[in-house]
Amino acid sequence: MQNKFDYIVIGGGVVGAMIARWLSRYEAKTLLIEKEADIGMGSSSANTAIVHPGYDPLPGSLKALMNVRGNQMWDQLAGDLNFPFERRGDFVVAVGDEEVPLLDRLWDQGKKNGVPGMKMLDGPEMRSRERDINPEVSGALWATTGGVCDPFQVTVAAAESAVLNGVTVLLETAFEDFLWEGKQIVGIKTNRGDYFARWTINSAGIYSDEVMHKAGVRPEFFIKARRGEYFIFDRAEVQIHNVLFPVPSSRGKGILVTGTVHENTIVGPNANIIDDKEDTSMTKEGMDELISGAQKLVPGLNLKASIANFAGMRPMGNGPCYTPGIEYNNDYVIEIPANVEGFVNLGGIESPGLTSAPAIAEMVVELLKDAGEEMLVKKDWDPIRPARPHFAHLSHQERQLLCEVDPRFGRVICRCENISEGEIIAEIHAPIPAKTYDAIKRRTWLGTGRCQGGFDMTRVVNILARELGVSPLEITKRGHNSQYLYRTTKNVEVPDAH
Amino acid sequence: MLIKNKYDVVVIGGGPGGLAAAIEAKKAGAEDVLVIERDVELGGILLQCIHNGFGLQTFKEDLPGPEYAQRFINEAKSLGISFLLDAMVMDLTSQRKLYVSSQDFGYVEIDALAIVLAMGCREKTRPQVRIPGTRPNGVFTAGTAQRWVNVEGYMPGKNFVILGSGDIGMIMARRLTFEGAHVERVLEIQSYLSGLSRNYVQCLEDWDIPLQLQHTVKRIIGKNRVEAIEAVAVDSHWNYIPGTEEIIPCDTLLLSVGLIPENELSKKAGVALDPVTGGPYVDEKFQTNIPGIFAAGNVVHVYDLVDYVSMAGVGAGKSAADFALAEKERSARYIPLVPGKNVRYIVPHRLDKQALEKGDVSLQMRVSKPIEEDVWLEVRNQNNSIVRRSERYARPGEMVTIVLKPNMATELEKSDSLIVDIYPKSEV
Numbered sequence: 001m002q003n004k005f006d007y008i009v010i011g012g013g014v015v016g017a018m019i020a021r022w023l024s025r026y027e028a029k030t031l032l033i034e035k036e037a038d039i040g041m042g043s044s045s046a047n048t049a050i051v052h053p054g055y056d057p058l059p060g061s062l063k064a065l066m067n068v069r070g071n072q073m074w075d076q077l078a079g080d081l082n083f084p085f086e087r088r089g090d091f092v093v094a095v096g097d098e099e100v101p102l103l104d105r106l107w108d109q110g111k112k113n114g115v116p117g118m119k120m121l122d123g124p125e126m127r128s129r130e131r132d133i134n135p136e137v138s139g140a141l142w143a144t145t146g147g148v149c150d151p152f153q154v155t156v157a158a159a160e161s162a163v164l165n166g167v168t169v170l171l172e173t174a175f176e177d178f179l180w181e182g183k184q185i186v187g188i189k190t191n192r193g194d195y196f197a198r199w200t201i202n203s204a205g206i207y208s209d210e211v212m213h214k215a216g217v218r219p220e221f222f223i224k225a226r227r228g229e230y231f232i233f234d235r236a237e238v239q240i241h242n243v244l245f246p247v248p249s250s251r252g253k254g255i256l257v258t259g260t261v262h263e264n265t266i267v268g269p270n271a272n273i274i275d276d277k278e279d280t281s282m283t284k285e286g287m288d289e290l291i292s293g294a295q296k297l298v299p300g301l302n303l304k305a306s307i308a309n310f311a312g313m314r315p316m317g318n319g320p321c322y323t324p325g326i327e328y329n330n331d332y333v334i335e336i337p338a339n340v341e342g343f344v345n346l347g348g349i350e351s352p353g354l355t356s357a358p359a360i361a362e363m364v365v366e367l368l369k370d371a372g373e374e375m376l377v378k379k380d381w382d383p384i385r386p387a388r389p390h391f392a393h394l395s396h397q398e399r400q401l402l403c404e405v406d407p408r409f410g411r412v413i414c415r416c417e418n419i420s421e422g423e424i425i426a427e428i429h430a431p432i433p434a435k436t437y438d439a440i441k442r443r444t445w446l447g448t449g450r451c452q453g454g455f456d457m458t459r460v461v462n463i464l465a466r467e468l469g470v471s472p473l474e475i476t477k478r479g480h481n482s483q484y485l486y487r488t489t490k491n492v493e494v495p496d497a498h
Numbered sequence: 499m500l501i502k503n504k505y506d507v508v509v510i511g512g513g514p515g516g517l518a519a520a521i522e523a524k525k526a527g528a529e530d531v532l533v534i535e536r537d538v539e540l541g542g543i544l545l546q547c548i549h550n551g552f553g554l555q556t557f558k559e560d561l562p563g564p565e566y567a568q569r570f571i572n573e574a575k576s577l578g579i580s581f582l583l584d585a586m587v588m589d590l591t592s593q594r595k596l597y598v599s600s601q602d603f604g605y606v607e608i609d610a611l612a613i614v615l616a617m618g619c620r621e622k623t624r625p626q627v628r629i630p631g632t633r634p635n636g637v638f639t640a641g642t643a644q645r646w647v648n649v650e651g652y653m654p655g656k657n658f659v660i661l662g663s664g665d666i667g668m669i670m671a672r673r674l675t676f677e678g679a680h681v682e683r684v685l686e687i688q689s690y691l692s693g694l695s696r697n698y699v700q701c702l703e704d705w706d707i708p709l710q711l712q713h714t715v716k717r718i719i720g721k722n723r724v725e726a727i728e729a730v731a732v733d734s735h736w737n738y739i740p741g742t743e744e745i746i747p748c749d750t751l752l753l754s755v756g757l758i759p760e761n762e763l764s765k766k767a768g769v770a771l772d773p774v775t776g777g778p779y780v781d782e783k784f785q786t787n788i789p790g791i792f793a794a795g796n797v798v799h800v801y802d803l804v805d806y807v808s809m810a811g812v813g814a815g816k817s818a819a820d821f822a823l824a825e826k827e828r829s830a831r832y833i834p835l836v837p838g839k840n841v842r843y844i845v846p847h848r849l850d851k852q853a854l855e856k857g858d859v860s861l862q863m864r865v866s867k868p869i870e871e872d873v874w875l876e877v878r879n880q881n882n883s884i885v886r887r888s889e890r891y892a893r894p895g896e897m898v899t900i901v902l903k904p905n906m907a908t909e910l911e912k913s914d915s916l917i918v919d920i921y922p923k924s925e926v
Contacts, residue, residue: 232625236762278721281632308625310633396597396605399588403604411601412586415536416762421601450762452623454642458650472652477635482722484635485652486749489677 005031005168008188008197010175010211012039014151014357015349016203017158022361024165027376031195032159032167033188035174037479038439039432040155042205044354045442046230046280046312048269049260050243051147052352053090055110055118056253062322062332064113066356066363071115071145073358081157082387083150084261089117090146090243093126093297094139102247103141110143117144130242132298146243150261151354152442156432158357161385163431165378171432172479175204178214185215185342199373201344201364206277206315208347217337217345225277226252226314226350228269229286231294232260234450237305240265244297253351255293257301262445267294267301269312280311307450317348334360336367344368388426390444392418413463414456416449421463428467435468437461438478457484501582501603505530506822507815508596508610510587510763513542514804515795516616517570518811519818523614524577526819532580532608534587534598540574541567542618543641544804546648549669551696555805566804590767592788611822612790614814615764615778619757619796621666627755629661631718634725640666640754644673653677655750659727660684661715665693665802667754672701681705682746685713685729687736692756694802715751716743724749757800767791775799784814790825792818835861838919840892842866849916854907861900865892865920872923875900879913892920 012034020032057063078085119142126140179187187196204211209223246254321328333347403410409422427434447453465472476482506528509516512535547563585600596608621639646654663686716730731742759777770787777798778786794814795807835844844863876886
């Protein structure tokens with residue numbers, strides 16, 4: 001295999017995918033590597049799915065700059081890449097008189113950060129905008145530029161756009177070390193062999209500290225994993241359309257209650273620092289904390305209607321503030337370090353990392369230009385990543401037409417979310433093929449409903465096996481050792497997958 | 499087979515409840531009966547219930563699930579009932595219109611005079627019982643594991659722990675043991691068994707599989723696949739009892755923690771649900787709050803024996819047929835009002851042939867263009883003029899009314915349709 005590139009991006013989360021997509025615009029060869037069986041399986045797959053307005057980060061921080069710039073880019077991005085995004089606005093809700101001054105602090109921060117479209121609401125106004133809100137609401141900051149998206153589809157769409165414009169994506173390819181020529185990084189060593197590039201970009205998320213240490217950069221920088229747990233509710237039972245934040249505390253933006261683009265209500269996250277970066281466990285204490293947090297905003301929330309829960313990690317770094325002289329030690333690192341060559345270093349890209357991702361990609365390109373890279377725009381660069389049909393979202397007439405064009409869309413596999421076989425097959429053969437159950441789940445929303453895949457699981461495993469030309473025994477939930485099946489039953493001849 | 503766009507009775511779900519309902523509806527006189535089934539075969543969840551214990555009430559025989567189902571399938575086929583398999587009802591309206599999607603027939607609209615909901619129930623999942631810990635593969639509902647083993651022919655694990663003493667869980671404990679897997683134990687958070695005693699004896703006791711009452715899973719351990727679970731004893735309020743924790747190595751945790759009637763489709767049609775059962779409120783005819791929509795089996799409440807599901811299906815099927823036949827008879831009495839010469843529309847659009855027995859009926863209409871001279875307003879059927887009166891003019895801006903009187907009842911009874919004409923007297 002050809003192993004010489006201009007740019008290598010380490011890490012296929014939303015930031016890495018955006019960087020790859022931005023680099024795909026230029027006359028250069030780019031490689032994106034991801035250690036997992038699919039892109040977007042880390043923090044990008046387990047977060048609140050919010051596009052933040054930018055009142056929350058400290059003025060002067062890189063977080064604030066990236067957040068506000070990133071937010072502005074999302075309409076164009078969603079249009080070009082065809083992923084679900086709605087600029088619904090968000091509300092920071094004060095309950096009781098003592099919380100009202102905290103809204104003023106956010107207001108001031110927002111103004112300093114340059115957040116447009118903020119409004120202060122009093123209690124009755126907030127109550128009129130959300131019927132289920134705590135009746136003791138005393139006021140709210142309404143930030144009209146807030147949005148909600150599907151972070152899985154955002155990551156997939158950005159990476160697909162990169163692939164459609166010539167970027168190579170390698171999955172299950174783990175960074176091991178750098179290759180050097182003097183002070184110059186000339187490539188990387190991976191579990192699949194060596195790859196060479198003029199520039200390597202560290203976008204390793206929760207492992208970005210370990211990668212930069214291998215480059216000899218910022219030995220004092222460390223990532224702490226701050227775990228956030230979430231509940232998802234059945235859309236047939238609970239309908240909260242608004243994005244409702246509590247007033248923030250020292251532990252973060254707090255436990256929010258919001259409607260997703262899929263119209264499920266989501267509650268979370270809490271925030272707990274965890275030693276093991278991989279330990280995305282749910283805890284009993286955490287679940288109790290989510291319930292009381294959610295009930296502060298929406299006291300009548302029907303907890304029985306919770307159909308899923310999960311936990312994600314925020315990669316919290318200890319980067320110094322971007323603006324010298326400001327006392328702040330959790331800022332983003334986005335830099336070309338002085339002590340090595342051929343290395344763009346990112347670290348600590350926690351919330352609002354999803355919002356910031358396109359701005360970070362833009363900044364990486366600017367840094368490369370400043371470092372003397374020519375960056376010639378490809379004449380045939382195509383910004384559009386075409387959407388694939390989602391059967392459940394179509395009108396009756398559209399469904400009829402789609403079934404006539406391709407009858408496989410008529411066969412519904414996921415009964416709660418109404419995902420069809422046509423959609424599943426399309427994802428298995430997409431520019432970045434979905435080869436695991438979870439890869440299909442993230443791309444189609446299959447198996448996320450009230451039966452949690454109980455009905456579709458056997459069918460999806462069979463479809464994957466058939467389309468990939470392997471035995472169902474080889475199909476996994478998310479790669480590595482996450483297989484479904486161990487062997488056939490005794491004395492049973494296994495019929496062909498149907 | 500062809501799918502028609504109109505049926506007397508449509509049954510949603512081809513399991514035991516749905517099959518019994520379809521058979522009874524046909525026997526009770528419904529002509530066109532259609533069963534819509536999601537799976538590629540009829541029989542519902544019985545197809546994966548290869549153990550015996552079915553039919554003791556209905557057939558006085560001890561049958562395995564698929565054989566019990568087959569008897570109903572055979573009868574349904576011999577009666578000429580239509581089946582739409584591998585098909586999903588995507589939408590259902592209170593007007594009994596169904597939108598059905600399938601690979602073979604595409605996306606079709608079907609109107610039914612009566613509907614029987616027989617979608618059955620689904621299993622509670624891990625998030626609904628909020629088990630803490632990691633989220634690896636290897637946590638399955640007992641029913642999903644049953645499908646893997648009995649229908650697909652694969653083993654979804656080697657070492658099992660089962661949470662919940664529901665019937666499917668206990669039956670799977672035995673089934674997995676037959677297949678050479680190891681079932682470490684069954685944990686039950688309550689102080690009593692949640693399934694049938696006979697299943698405890700035949701599926702656990704006879705195979706030396708321990709049952710621990712007042713125990714639950716405190717935590718699931720493992721990154722990609724389950725590696726162990728942490729079991730813990732609980733008090734009568736389900737609080738963990740400290741010091742009783744035990745790590746049990748296993749690769750699979752099966753859940754048999756309850757069933758929920760599946761009514762998302764019912765809700766789309768406006769069917770009201772009982773928060774206790776999770777199923778529709780029904781009357782003694784198994785009719786829901788929506789006229790013409792009936793419900794039978796586990797979609798109403800979760801049964802212990804399939805025989806009772808079938809019996810409920812019989813009741814609902816009979817009621818659905820009665821409703822459909824009454825509906826047919828009623829709609830056969832209706833005739834259309836047809837705008838004739840110079841008439842743009844008529845309200846009402848259709849008329850009960852027996853309406854005049856109860857008094858006058860007035861017809862309101864507008865003309866399509868002005869006629870500035872003496873006009874006749876005439877109502878006729880296919881053979882005769884029924885009533886005629888005159889006006890000085892007819893103008894679109896002024897509504898025209900013609901009243902039908904009880905003395906016209908005999909002629910109305912003979913009508914296939916009523917035609918209204920408005921025309922200048924000079925044209926006669």
